[in-house]
Amino acid sequence: MQTGDGLLARIRLAGGRIDPLRLEQLATICGTYGNGVIEITARGNLQVRGLSDAIVARFAREVREVVTLETGPVVETPPLAGDDTLEFVDPRPLAVEIRTLAAPLTARLGPKVTVVVDGDGQIGLQALKADLRLVATARDRWLVFGGVALLGSTERPLDCARIVLTALAALGPAGRATDLPRADIEAALGTLVDPMAPLSLPTSSPIGHFRLRKSAATGLGLPFGAIAWESIAALADGAWRFGISEFRLGPHHSLLAIGADGSLIEEAAQIGFIVDPRDPRTRISACIGSEGCASGHIAARSEAARLAPLLPAGSNLHVSGCAKGCAHPGKADVTLVGRSDGYGLVIGGRASDTPQALLRADQLGAVLASAQG
Numbered sequence: 357m358q359t360g361d362g363l364l365a366r367i368r369l370a371g372g373r374i375d376p377l378r379l380e381q382l383a384t385i386c387g388t389y390g391n392g393v394i395e396i397t398a399r400g401n402l403q404v405r406g407l408s409d410a411i412v413a414r415f416a417r418e419v420r421e422v423v424t425l426e427t428g429p430v431v432e433t434p435p436l437a438g439d440d441t442l443e444f445v446d447p448r449p450l451a452v453e454i455r456t457l458a459a460p461l462t463a464r465l466g467p468k469v470t471v472v473v474d475g476d477g478q479i480g481l482q483a484l485k486a487d488l489r490l491v492a493t494a495r496d497r498w499l500v501f502g503g504v505a506l507l508g509s510t511e512r513p514l515d516c517a518r519i520v521l522t523a524l525a526a527l528g529p530a531g532r533a534t535d536l537p538r539a540d541i542e543a544a545l546g547t548l549v550d551p552m553a554p555l556s557l558p559t560s561s562p563i564g565h566f567r568l569r570k571s572a573a574t575g576l577g578l579p580f581g582a583i584a585w586e587s588i589a590a591l592a593d594g595a596w597r598f599g600i601s602e603f604r605l606g607p608h609h610s611l612l613a614i615g616a617d618g619s620l621i622e623e624a625a626q627i628g629f630i631v632d633p634r635d636p637r638t639r640i641s642a643c644i645g646s647e648g649c650a651s652g653h654i655a656a657r658s659e660a661a662r663l664a665p666l667l668p669a670g671s672n673l674h675v676s677g678c679a680k681g682c683a684h685p686g687k688a689d690v691t692l693v694g695r696s697d698g699y700g701l702v703i704g705g706r707a708s709d710t711p712q713a714l715l716r717a718d719q720l721g722a723v724l725a726s727a728q729g
Contacts, residue, residue: 362391363412367402367419368426372435372605376595379603381422383592387585389415391648395582399484400435400605405648429458429521431471432481435606439568439614440477444492447473454517464525466532471517478566479575481607482557487533488520491557500549502541503533508549519544561633562610565618571601574616577630580642580657581609581683587627594623608638636667641684645677645694652677653694659720666725673724674707681707690727692720703727 367382374382382402386394391406407415419425431451438446451473458465472486476493489501490513498513499506502520510516523541524531542549562575576591588611592603595613602614611629613620625631630638637660643649645656660675667673674681674688679700681691686706692715693700693707699720700711715723 362405363407363409365404365407365412365415366397367404367423369402369605370424370426372400374423374603376592376600376603378422380589380592382419383585383589385415385418385422387589390585392585393582394585394588396578396605396609396611397581398608399432400607400610402605405644429455429462429465429471430469431455431458431473432484433473434475434477434479434481435562435604435612436477436479436566436568436573437475439570440475440479441567441569443475443477445475445495447475447490447492450490450513453514457514457518458521461521461525464528465521466529469524469532471521478560479562479606480557480560483559484607487524488517490517499552500545502536502538505538506552506554507542507545508551510549512548516545516548519548561638562606562608562612563630563633563635563638568614571615574613574620575606576611576613576624577635577638578609578611579628579630579637580640580660582644582657583628587629590627591624591629636664637661639667639672640664640675641673641688642675643677643683649677651680653696654699656683656694659692663720663724666721668725668727671727676707679708690724
């Protein structure tokens with residue numbers, strides 16, 4: 357993908373898991389060929405910017421020599437799946453079955469079609485958009501969501517997945533769950549699902565300490581989804597000192613260290629990671645802005661870092677380089693949009709909405725400090 361500072365590459369690690377040696381090697385490759393910054397997306401994929409046409413093939417080859425990449429339909433599970441002491445069931449076997457049944461449909465499914473299979477453990481994927489979401493409520497019972505709509509509960513999640521994915525494939529590559537009439541999909545599911553009253557799923561932070569069945573995990577955040585490649589390489593290189601056996605990419609721009617002891621927190625903070633789920637930066641979305649995108653009018657991440665200490669508790673902020681709002685397509689309590697003539701202010705809306713006011717840089721702090729979520 358072409359961006360303002362070269363090509364962008366997104367790396368989907370198989371299973372979202374990688375050992376310390378390979379992570380150090382991968383970080384070094386990214387640092388050698390990219391712009392020096394590694395991103396972890398909201399969905400837990402690695403991203404590298406600043407690649408040139410001349411080296412992108414070599415970059416891709418070296419990445420494949422180090423890691424196995426996930427291909428095919430996007431079927432996501434939480435990063436602690438299989439090890440989580442609180443999940444009702446390990447969702448990974450069902451996810452494998454869904455990938456298998458979806459494989460023949462790949463050519464007709466859109467590249468953004470996503471399935472989430474969640475065992476309802478300590479770190480869920482509730483905040484991520486999905487065309488089909490299956491959430492365990494017992495060992496043999498799953499909630500079924502089509503988009504954001506709760507369709508009911510089932511004991512036959514694989515059959516439900518087959519019906520929903522087949523319906524999406526019939527729409528063609530542009531089809532998404534929002535294009536499926538609810539009445540039609542409910543009729544297709546029939547007695548596979550038991551009706552339920554609408555409910556909302558609570559969200560959880562991937563930052564902090566988590567007990568696992570045989571060890572523990574420490575979740576670290578990347579400020580606004582990005583960090584210097586040297587920080588990730590240093591963390592991986594020193595993994596043995598903290599007892600880390602594996603790293604897992606997590607939702608909301610996180611990296612989980614499996615087996616880490618308590619001493620990791622202090623050092624991780626020193627090299628730039630977020631270690632406290634209450635850190636105001638966890639409530640801010642910011643794109644790369646003018647520092648790496650031709651559409652950006654402001655250095656969005658730099659502005660976000662400056663404004664973070666002023667963000668009121670309970671409020672969230674979106675700092676967008678332009679009106680496209682790539683970092684946060686949804687609504688935010690406060691959205692600041694870079695423009696050629698200043699900063700557009702949107703309260704309770706999206707970056708693409710008409711601004712309620714046009715601000716100068718020196719006005720941002722006062723406006724933000726008075727905002728309430």
